[in-house]
Amino acid sequence: MDFAIQTIISALSFGSFYALGALGIGLLFSVLRLINFAHGDFITLGGYALIVPSSAVVAAALIGGFHPVLVIVIIVAFVVILALLTYFLIFQYVQNSSPATMMIVSFALGYTLQNIVVMIYGGRPKAVNLFPELTGQVQLSDGVGVQILQLVIIAVTWILLIALVLFFRRTRAGVQMRAAAEDFRMARMLGVRGKRLIALAFILSGALAGIMSLLFVTQKGVLTFEMGVPIMLFFFIATVIGGMGSLVGAVVGGYAVGIASVVLSAVLPEDIRPFRDACVFLIVIIVLLWRPQGLVLKKASQERV
Amino acid sequence: MSDTVNSNRQTLEARQVSVRFEGLTAVDTVEETLHQGEILGLIGPNGAGKTTLVNAMTGFQAPSSGDVLLSGKVISKLTPHGIRRRGIARTFQAGRLFREMPVSENVEVAAVSLGYSRRKAHAHAMELLNWLGLDDRADVPAGILPYTDERRVGIARALAMRPQFVLLDEPAAGMSDLECDDIMQVVREIPERFGCGVLLIEHNMRVIMGVCARIHVLDSGKTIARGTPTEVQNDPVVINAYLGHS
Numbered sequence: 001m002d003f004a005i006q007t008i009i010s011a012l013s014f015g016s017f018y019a020l021g022a023l024g025i026g027l028l029f030s031v032l033r034l035i036n037f038a039h040g041d042f043i044t045l046g047g048y049a050l051i052v053p054s055s056a057v058v059a060a061a062l063i064g065g066f067h068p069v070l071v072i073v074i075i076v077a078f079v080v081i082l083a084l085l086t087y088f089l090i091f092q093y094v095q096n097s098s099p100a101t102m103m104i105v106s107f108a109l110g111y112t113l114q115n116i117v118v119m120i121y122g123g124r125p126k127a128v129n130l131f132p133e134l135t136g137q138v139q140l141s142d143g144v145g146v147q148i149l150q151l152v153i154i155a156v157t158w159i160l161l162i163a164l165v166l167f168f169r170r171t172r173a174g175v176q177m178r179a180a181a182e183d184f185r186m187a188r189m190l191g192v193r194g195k196r197l198i199a200l201a202f203i204l205s206g207a208l209a210g211i212m213s214l215l216f217v218t219q220k221g222v223l224t225f226e227m228g229v230p231i232m233l234f235f236f237i238a239t240v241i242g243g244m245g246s247l248v249g250a251v252v253g254g255y256a257v258g259i260a261s262v263v264l265s266a267v268l269p270e271d272i273r274p275f276r277d278a279c280v281f282l283i284v285i286i287v288l289l290w291r292p293q294g295l296v297l298k299k300a301s302q303e304r305v
Numbered sequence: 306m307s308d309t310v311n312s313n314r315q316t317l318e319a320r321q322v323s324v325r326f327e328g329l330t331a332v333d334t335v336e337e338t339l340h341q342g343e344i345l346g347l348i349g350p351n352g353a354g355k356t357t358l359v360n361a362m363t364g365f366q367a368p369s370s371g372d373v374l375l376s377g378k379v380i381s382k383l384t385p386h387g388i389r390r391r392g393i394a395r396t397f398q399a400g401r402l403f404r405e406m407p408v409s410e411n412v413e414v415a416a417v418s419l420g421y422s423r424r425k426a427h428a429h430a431m432e433l434l435n436w437l438g439l440d441d442r443a444d445v446p447a448g449i450l451p452y453t454d455e456r457r458v459g460i461a462r463a464l465a466m467r468p469q470f471v472l473l474d475e476p477a478a479g480m481s482d483l484e485c486d487d488i489m490q491v492v493r494e495i496p497e498r499f500g501c502g503v504l505l506i507e508h509n510m511r512v513i514m515g516v517c518a519r520i521h522v523l524d525s526g527k528t529i530a531r532g533t534p535t536e537v538q539n540d541p542v543v544i545n546a547y548l549g550h551s
Contacts, residue, residue, distance in 0.1 A: 172417040179414040191418030203471040
């Protein structure tokens with residue numbers, strides 16, 4: 001029973017993390033048809049911004065040592081500005097190119113960002129002790145111990161999801177963004193300001209990445225310049241199996257991938273457990289064979305094909 | 306906005322507009338001036354260049370020669386959304402609605418982009434949908450509407466931006482006689498309700514003759530007749546164009 005509850009919490013927290021990542025990808029894809037492979041590296045840079053820029057082996061906290069509220073605000077602002085800069089300096093010049101071209105540009109950007117990190121901080125992993133109080137356990141009613149951070153990740157994710165739903169439903173920019181996601185050209189013709197809207201999508205995507213930097217670094221306790229790469233792969237897979245272009249799909253896909261990973265870790269025989277990710281990918285392949293368009297179908301295509 | 310809010314009657318003018326596609330002249334030195342407050346019909350057999358002319362007047366197609374002018378100012382160098390912002394709206398034969406979004410929000414997008422709050426935009430959208438008899442469909446996804454309703458929503462969306470000119474591309478296509486009566490009533494009311502000039506492309510002669518004060522007839526890209534419905538209907542050149550070239 002204890003094990004079951006711990007597994008459920010762990011699965012939800014993994015799923016939440018992947019859902020946030022998939023949303024960050026999905027936001028840009030929906031308005032720009034950009035699959036931003038640098039998204040994971042945005043998260044990496046947000047993590048490195050916490051420490052003093054130096055190649056010393058032991059990381060000294062810079063922003064990471066400030067008051068927690070300041071840490072959150074500065075890191076989120078930092079990643080938002082980074083994301084906006086990549087739009088204004090790079091992506092706006094390729095936004096009318098094919099999605100493949102944009103994706104390759106994002107790969108190049110990702111490697112560039114990783115190498116900038118290596119240049120400034122060196123290539124070796126760095127231990128960082130962020131929000132140590134969150135890594136402790138909390139006792140649930142029947143004596144089951146759960147990591148506080150896992151509960152925090154779940155809570156933060158749901159707060160952000162609700163905020164995003166309200167944004168899309170209630171605000172002017174939200175309705176414009178939904179329109180642009182369906183038909184960008186038509187939306188512009190109806191007076192939607194394309195550039196402003198794309199910039200806003202970068203801001204939202206960057207803010208999500210910034211929050212994820214904090215969650216991820218707190219969880220891992222270590223920074224490496226490549227740490228964004230494997231998680232980005234999972235975010236991408238999550239958006240694909242959820243249904244490319246659907247934000248609900250991104251969330252569903254994120255949870256599906258996260259929960260599948262954790263459940264497989266729990267139920268796979270000891271010998272196969274090291275190959276968990278391979279098993280996750282196998283499931284992904286099966287899901288896509290069964291449902292190539294993703295798990296979440298769009299309303300209109302559902303009701304009238 | 307200063308140039309769009311003008312007490313003088315605005316005009317949308319095609320001056321010697323030609324559109325050529327690799328040897329094919331789709332629109333050939335066409336002249337026409339649409340005035341605010343009037344309904345001008347644009348007719349012609351299939352392939353006459355009607356939609357191409359509308360494309361040229363709304364920035365979707367750069368004229369190969371000639372100019373499009375809004376109250377005397379050349380606008381044919383602008384992008385479609387630039388032209389849109391200057392108060393020229395259009396609809397499409399294929400509705401091009403946001404299929405995933407509810408009908409009301411399809412119209413609201415245009416209104417919020419004008420600067421309306423969500424609440425005001427919604428009220429504005431509902432008013433338009435009411436007028437078009439679509440208020441009971443406001444909450445359904447636009448993608449499930451029948452084509453005839455799609456085109457009505459397209460009209461609402463075009464008018465939600467409070468344009469000075471609206472170009473309607475075959476709004477009555479595929480409509481029953483009863484629906485045609487409704488759409489004729491709608492088109493007739495546009496100038497008075499919204500103060501704009503209407504350019505109406507339509508194949509349905511009953512609709513055209515019923516609502517237009519003036520008609521422009523194209524055939525193979527060229528103007529073959531202009532005049533009142535009666536004049537055009539009795540013009541032998543027009544009759545010949547429609548009944549086949551002998």
